[in-house]
Amino acid sequence: MTSSAHGAERDRLGIIAALMVAIMVAVVAVLVSFVTMFVLVRQGAELTEIKSQLKDIKAQMQEMPQWGEHLDTQVSPQGPSVRVREQQNGAGRGKSTTFLYGAEVHRRAKRSVSNIGNFANKITLPTTLRDDICQWERSIEAIKLALERYDNEFTNAGLKMNKASGKTEVLIFGRNPPKAEITVNGDTIGRVEQAKYLGSVTTRESGNKAEITERISNFSRQAAALQPVLRDRLVSNEVKKTIFNTILKPVLLYGCESWVLTKKDISRLQAAEMKVVRTMLGKTRADRLRNTYLRETLGITSIEQDIERAALRWLGHVERMDEGRIPKIALQYKPKGKRPLGRPRKRWRDNIQEILTKYRLGRLVRLEEEGIFHDREEWKRRCSQLTGPKAYLGKM
Numbered sequence: 001m002t003s004s005a006h007g008a009e010r011d012r013l014g015i016i017a018a019l020m021v022a023i024m025v026a027v028v029a030v031l032v033s034f035v036t037m038f039v040l041v042r043q044g045a046e047l048t049e050i051k052s053q054l055k056d057i058k059a060q061m062q063e064m065p066q067w068g069e070h071l072d073t074q075v076s077p078q079g080p081s082v083r084v085r086e087q088q089n090g091a092g093r094g095k096s097t098t099f100l101y102g103a104e105v106h107r108r109a110k111r112s113v114s115n116i117g118n119f120a121n122k123i124t125l126p127t128t129l130r131d132d133i134c135q136w137e138r139s140i141e142a143i144k145l146a147l148e149r150y151d152n153e154f155t156n157a158g159l160k161m162n163k164a165s166g167k168t169e170v171l172i173f174g175r176n177p178p179k180a181e182i183t184v185n186g187d188t189i190g191r192v193e194q195a196k197y198l199g200s201v202t203t204r205e206s207g208n209k210a211e212i213t214e215r216i217s218n219f220s221r222q223a224a225a226l227q228p229v230l231r232d233r234l235v236s237n238e239v240k241k242t243i244f245n246t247i248l249k250p251v252l253l254y255g256c257e258s259w260v261l262t263k264k265d266i267s268r269l270q271a272a273e274m275k276v277v278r279t280m281l282g283k284t285r286a287d288r289l290r291n292t293y294l295r296e297t298l299g300i301t302s303i304e305q306d307i308e309r310a311a312l313r314w315l316g317h318v319e320r321m322d323e324g325r326i327p328k329i330a331l332q333y334k335p336k337g338k339r340p341l342g343r344p345r346k347r348w349r350d351n352i353q354e355i356l357t358k359y360r361l362g363r364l365v366r367l368e369e370e371g372i373f374h375d376r377e378e379w380k381r382r383c384s385q386l387t388g389p390k391a392y393l394g395k396m
Helices: 003-062 098-112 140-156 209-225 237-252 263-281 291-298 303-319 326-332 348-358 364-370 376-386
Strands: 069-076 079-086 127-129 132-134 182-184 187-191 194-197 200-203
Touching: 140 182, 200 209, 209 237, 209 263, 237 263, 237 291, 237 303, 263 291, 263 303, 303 326, 303 348, 303 376, 348 364
Parallel strands: none
Antiparallel strands: 069 079, 127 132, 182 187, 194 200
């Protein structure tokens, strides 16, 4: 066979190989298209089934005879399923109706104490989140009556008020509170010196010392868990800054809008903050670097400035509230009677006035008379000097 014949044979084999590859690619493409179409059709069928089941859930909710029954959703190899099951213990057990359960608890709690208790000569309502209720009263007799009505109302609804220690507690404010025993339908309710509700610690003296200690403890615990990342030299300062502002700082400043701080409290918060900042920058106190320099290097604002900004933002929200809202009543409330001996305690209103004076924003009474707080943009513009024009102040 000549060389030209060999060349023709090779060309023919090459063409056949190329055609086979093209055919295989086409077959694979067709198979992928069929698989994709099958998946889409199946997902569409499952979505239709889920929508149908959601309609069934809504219908079952409307026909529920008692709030003690809860809907439960399950996903099994055979597909999603919905069933009604009996509530066990705790609000979290009813996954699909936790919101409805909480709404019913709030409705019954509101009805139980609709005509007792007062705050600045106004009827108060309980604050509730799911099955956690906080009831404020001004006398031991009123709190006893409220607890008894809670117990009776919830019992009639098939619910049970947990009166065990650590679940239902009574905290009496004041320098010399009465030593009275509180019983509800034969069960004694424990009294405590401090209590935690929705993450905030409240003490008998009504100060912020215990709350700040709790915040610093939680902040340090979270920072310790993130130390491998914060100490890593390969992680950029921008990433560390994001972690600090989005994960760590909210833990330290939770609820800071209502704090009334002393210089010692601010010093404790700044010490906890700078300890973590030095860790992120790989510095120690022996380097003798100013806090302002470390903050500028990382690109963060000080804790004190964040607290002041949050307090002014909350002030704007409170001033725009309706007159019947409890925060608005508390801001305008003037207690009657004689003050005890000694230096008067610093009020939140006094703390706000100090911040306004510090940044030359005027007197609080004058701002209220001018109605500045009702203009969000104007109030936000006046407060922008706290951290500069480029700072994000949120909804002031």
